[in-house]
Amino acid sequence: MPLIQITLVEGRDDKVVTECAKEIAQVAHTKLGAPLESIRVVVNQVPATHWIVGNQSKAERDAAKGESK
Template sequence: MPFAQIHILEGRTEEQKRAVIEKVTQALIEALDAPQQAVRVLISEVPKTNWGIGGVSAKDLGR
């Protein structure tokens, strides 16, 4: 059973997350010849204060 874990900054819309799930699922189906029902995708949203880029939080960078 293929399992993909995606970490993203908080703030994406439900529609965007739905698109990520659909497209990652399709990519795993194609790359691994996996049945769609076996694919799992987990999206973890990270607060911008907990995501560092070059030593600065994403929030402080205005992301």
């Protein structure tokens, strides 16, 4: 039973995230030969304030980009 985990910064449309997860499950089925009903895809969405790159959150980086424009 393949378990595929996807971690994203929150903010994408739910429909887009669901479609992505379904397509990834289909690719795993096709490429690995695993029965589709045995494949699990879990999507974790993290707040931008909890996604840290270096010593800055993504929210801080996005805000800095917005201020410089």
